[in-house]
Amino acid sequence: MTDTQFDIAVIGGGPGGYVAAIRAAQLGLKPVVIERENLGGICLNWGCIPTKALLRAAELRHSIDEMADFGITVGEVKVDLAAVVKRSRKVAGRLSMGVKHLLKKNEVTVIAAEAKLGAAKGGLRQINLSNGDTLLAKHVIIATGARARALPNIEANGKTILTYREAMVPETMPESLIIVGSGAIGSEFASFYHDMGVKVTLVEALERILPVEDEDVSAFVQKAFEKRGITIMTGVKLQAVTSDANGVQASIEGRDQPLQASRIILAVGITGNTENLGLETTKIKVDRGHIVTDQWGATGEAGIYAIGDVTGPPWLAHKASHEGIICVEKITGQKDVHAIGAGAVPGCTYCRPQVASVGMTEAAAKQAGHDLKIGQFPFTGNGKAIALGDDGGFVKTIFDAKTGELLGAHMVGPEVTELIQGYAIARTLEATEAELMATIFPHPTLSEAMHESVLDAYDRAIHF
Amino acid sequence: MAIEIKMPALSPTMTTGTLAKWLVGAGDRVNSGDVIAEIETDKATMEVESVDDGVVAKIFVDSGTENVAVGAVIAVLAEDGETASDVAKTSLQESSVAPVLSVATDAKALAEPVPASVSAAPVIATAASAPQTNSRAKPRIFASPLARRIAADRHIALDGITGSGPHGRILRRDVDAVAITPIAETTAAQTEAIQQGDSYLVVNSQMRKTIADRLKDSKQQAPHFYLTVDCVIDNLLEARKALNAKAAEGIKISVNDMIIRAAAMALIAVPEANVSWEGENTRMFNHADIAMAVAIDGGLITPIVWAAEQKGLAALSQVTADLAARARDGKLAANEYTGGSFTISNLGMFGVREFAAVINPPHGGILAVGAGEQRPIVIDGNLAVATAMSVTLSADHRAVDGAVGARWLQAFKGFVENPVTMLL
Numbered sequence: 001m002t003d004t005q006f007d008i009a010v011i012g013g014g015p016g017g018y019v020a021a022i023r024a025a026q027l028g029l030k031p032v033v034i035e036r037e038n039l040g041g042i043c044l045n046w047g048c049i050p051t052k053a054l055l056r057a058a059e060l061r062h063s064i065d066e067m068a069d070f071g072i073t074v075g076e077v078k079v080d081l082a083a084v085v086k087r088s089r090k091v092a093g094r095l096s097m098g099v100k101h102l103l104k105k106n107e108v109t110v111i112a113a114e115a116k117l118g119a120a121k122g123g124l125r126q127i128n129l130s131n132g133d134t135l136l137a138k139h140v141i142i143a144t145g146a147r148a149r150a151l152p153n154i155e156a157n158g159k160t161i162l163t164y165r166e167a168m169v170p171e172t173m174p175e176s177l178i179i180v181g182s183g184a185i186g187s188e189f190a191s192f193y194h195d196m197g198v199k200v201t202l203v204e205a206l207e208r209i210l211p212v213e214d215e216d217v218s219a220f221v222q223k224a225f226e227k228r229g230i231t232i233m234t235g236v237k238l239q240a241v242t243s244d245a246n247g248v249q250a251s252i253e254g255r256d257q258p259l260q261a262s263r264i265i266l267a268v269g270i271t272g273n274t275e276n277l278g279l280e281t282t283k284i285k286v287d288r289g290h291i292v293t294d295q296w297g298a299t300g301e302a303g304i305y306a307i308g309d310v311t312g313p314p315w316l317a318h319k320a321s322h323e324g325i326i327c328v329e330k331i332t333g334q335k336d337v338h339a340i341g342a343g344a345v346p347g348c349t350y351c352r353p354q355v356a357s358v359g360m361t362e363a364a365a366k367q368a369g370h371d372l373k374i375g376q377f378p379f380t381g382n383g384k385a386i387a388l389g390d391d392g393g394f395v396k397t398i399f400d401a402k403t404g405e406l407l408g409a410h411m412v413g414p415e416v417t418e419l420i421q422g423y424a425i426a427r428t429l430e431a432t433e434a435e436l437m438a439t440i441f442p443h444p445t446l447s448e449a450m451h452e453s454v455l456d457a458y459d460r461a462i463h464f
Numbered sequence: 465m466a467i468e469i470k471m472p473a474l475s476p477t478m479t480t481g482t483l484a485k486w487l488v489g490a491g492d493r494v495n496s497g498d499v500i501a502e503i504e505t506d507k508a509t510m511e512v513e514s515v516d517d518g519v520v521a522k523i524f525v526d527s528g529t530e531n532v533a534v535g536a537v538i539a540v541l542a543e544d545g546e547t548a549s550d551v552a553k554t555s556l557q558e559s560s561v562a563p564v565l566s567v568a569t570d571a572k573a574l575a576e577p578v579p580a581s582v583s584a585a586p587v588i589a590t591a592a593s594a595p596q597t598n599s600r601a602k603p604r605i606f607a608s609p610l611a612r613r614i615a616a617d618r619h620i621a622l623d624g625i626t627g628s629g630p631h632g633r634i635l636r637r638d639v640d641a642v643a644i645t646p647i648a649e650t651t652a653a654q655t656e657a658i659q660q661g662d663s664y665l666v667v668n669s670q671m672r673k674t675i676a677d678r679l680k681d682s683k684q685q686a687p688h689f690y691l692t693v694d695c696v697i698d699n700l701l702e703a704r705k706a707l708n709a710k711a712a713e714g715i716k717i718s719v720n721d722m723i724i725r726a727a728a729m730a731l732i733a734v735p736e737a738n739v740s741w742e743g744e745n746t747r748m749f750n751h752a753d754i755a756m757a758v759a760i761d762g763g764l765i766t767p768i769v770w771a772a773e774q775k776g777l778a779a780l781s782q783v784t785a786d787l788a789a790r791a792r793d794g795k796l797a798a799n800e801y802t803g804g805s806f807t808i809s810n811l812g813m814f815g816v817r818e819f820a821a822v823i824n825p826p827h828g829g830i831l832a833v834g835a836g837e838q839r840p841i842v843i844d845g846n847l848a849v850a851t852a853m854s855v856t857l858s859a860d861h862r863a864v865d866g867a868v869g870a871r872w873l874q875a876f877k878g879f880v881e882n883p884v885t886m887l888l
Contacts, residue, residue: 403610404610429608
């Protein structure tokens with residue numbers, strides 16, 4: 001290796017890191033990405049993308065059950081689990097190759113190794129690689145991501161006590177399954193495994209599932225899950241999990257009988273990958289498993305930045321990518337760089353029904369002291385949803401009564417994850433209710449429900 | 465037949481007004497007596513009631529339009545049996561529709577299918593509307609809808625703001641930055657130096673402009689002279705205490721009420737001071753119509769206690785409390801603050817010792833009242849402590865001479881220092 005000096009060294013090739021490196025290359029810098037495993041990170045290899053491939057299979061499997069409603073008769077249905085998982089891995093592999101190609105096209109150097117921060121020398125930071133090499137960089141961006149958080153006294157064994165990683169590549173389907181944690185990951189696995197014929201119990205420590213979403217959304221999804229046959233337990237504290245030949249036993253605080261199941265998935269949040277980076281030799285602060293930064297990603301140590309999951313929630317790929325871009329733009333002194341505003345990161349959960357939201361929940365908006373105008377429109381009033389045979393869910397919009405600012409939007413139902421960007425754009429452009437009302441939404445589309453929800457906030461909904 | 469709604473004259477001096485806000489929209493049904501719009505006049509925001517029943521067929525003048533001429537058609541109502549769209553169409557073909565006169569809104573008026581040449585309303589080409597001619601040539605200001613609405617809400621002019629959005633677009637954060645002081649906003653992360661001359665523009669309200677015009681005229685045209693006396697008010701405070709102790713429930717006489725009473729009695733006792741200069745003539749008033757200055761959001765207003773000399777202190781205190789409350793709520797009718805012969809401005813509650821006020825035209829004088837405070841005074845060669853209050857009369861020398869002003873002050877001081885005499 002001849003090149004050992006770079007403008008920016010990015011540790012971690014996930015959606016935060018590789019995007020930061022490409023942006024740096026676009027701005028004329030010489031970046032390097034150091035990745036210990038797969039380009040694309042968890043998102044692409046073990047998160048967002050492969051789970052979407054699995055959920056697509058589950059969704060198709062489910063839709064076969066409804067074929068009779070559409071006048072289509074289906075013969076015997078068989079699910080080849082190995083093929084489902086194989087396809088999921090193939091999708092991930094294809095995209096990882098895509099990232100490799102993108103980095104090559106942008107002339108970003110990629111090194112397959114682990115990296116550790118070394119000493120600072122004359123404005124350059126030395127980085128020691130696990131392959132024995134060293135390199136120097138003017139700026140270092142830590143984008144090492146995160147991993148599943150372990151519960152005290154409960155250790156995943158990878159066979160019956162699983163994290164998302166093993167849950168994504170099952171060799172067989174368990175008869176029954178306990179999922180601990182009902183955030184996006186837990187709810188998506190609950191939906192997937194249930195559609196694949198597994199008896200699922202979803203356990204949540206807080207009082208409602210999808211606890212970061214609006215309360216109305218949580219209530220709707222809970223009802224939909226329960227109607228499908230998923231057992232939901234909220235306000236439940238897990239004490240211990242034991243495993244034997246019969247499966248797993250999960251003891252719950254205040255209950256004599258432990259929950260029994262073939263397997264259990266732990267989906268109780270994640271913790272940053274802050275170990276073995278040499279952080280202890282710097283002024284970088286780590287708080288509750290995450291690196292502390294300012295709004296531009298700067299850490300306590302000059303010349304070292306951190307972005308994405310390793311810096312804390314929300315643990316979302318699109319947040320990491322955006323942080324990577326603004327971090328690089330700030331380093332290079334670009335004009336008009338703005339930190340991510342409060343509530344600007346949309347969130348999507350791909351369970352059935354899908355959930356998508358941006359901005360404040362109703363409770364948060366109330367607590368912030370806003371006078372509110374709230375609209376809600378059900379998909380039962382939407383022609384396209386009825387034609388699709390998927391009319392469960394609603395669109396809820398929350399406006400500041402005084403300024404007309406769209407404080408938040410919360411959607412549950414068909415393809416809402418593809419719809420939420422409309423409200424995200426409206427928020428970025430600072431549209432008020434007036435512009436949203438004055439916009440013509442095409443008919444017949446699911447998006448009409450977005451229009452009607454805004455109209456409803458001002459008591460003007462037409463179709464409900 | 466369509467019913468035209470015209471810009472009403474809400475005060476005798478009103479020639480134009482700002483259509484602050486429509487409370488109804490096209491298609492709304494209104495009944496006689498319904499409040500349909502708010503209009504900002506010289507001094508206050510007033511409600512406009514419909515005198516007819518009907519359905520709003522079309523609104524010609526948008527909310528927020530300034531300089532709408534009195535008499536201009538601002539909307540039309542469809543009567544029962546007519547459809548709103550018919551009325552909107554026919555009324556456009558008639559020449560009676562008067563577009564808004566402000567130059568700034570011409571563009572809007574032209575955009576409507578209203579022939580500008582058939583404007584029947586009097587065209588007003590005042591100096592006030594002239595600067596707005598330029599606004600047509602101004603470059604378009606790029607600002608987000610939310611930024612525009614918040615700026616309008618806070619009366620912040622967008623052309624004074626530098627946009628931080630793409631291509632200099634003004635966003636909410638830019639408007640927010642105007643509203644907070646740079647010091648409070650500065651954090652460790654933002655250590656940029658505070659800009660020199662850091663400032664921002666606020667659109668002048670109709671009230672601000674009226675105050676500016678009237679007081680400028682007053683200072684330029686009325687030769688002011690100033691007379692100050694000190695009044696010992698211990699007796700007055702005693703009398704007030706005694707009166708309030710005996711007063712019916714809900715009645716609370718203030719020091720200011722007693723000052724108004726004393727001024728009213730003095731105006732009757734010295735009628736030469738109860739006058740107004742009108743060029744060829746001097747108007748002599750038969751009653752003491754005393755305006756009291758009330759500070760309100762964004763300015764001040766001077767509601768009038770008519771024939772104050774005929775009101776006992778109990779009645780007076782009820783009138784002043786009611787006027788002050790409604791003044792602060794912006795709910796005074798135009799005839800309640802137009803006219804009068806004399807003003808009282810009291811800044812005593814702020815601890816001001818004495819000050820000279822600008823005459824509120826067309827009044828002949830204004831009394832500036834300072835704080836009542838304990839001061840050493842000499843009585844019969846001995847030093848004593850008394851509660852004293854300095855008052856300064858500003859008089860219009862065209863109508864009131866120095867000696868007349870002095871006699872009036874003497875009378876006023878007499879009533880204040882011997883409050884029994886003003887109770888007669």
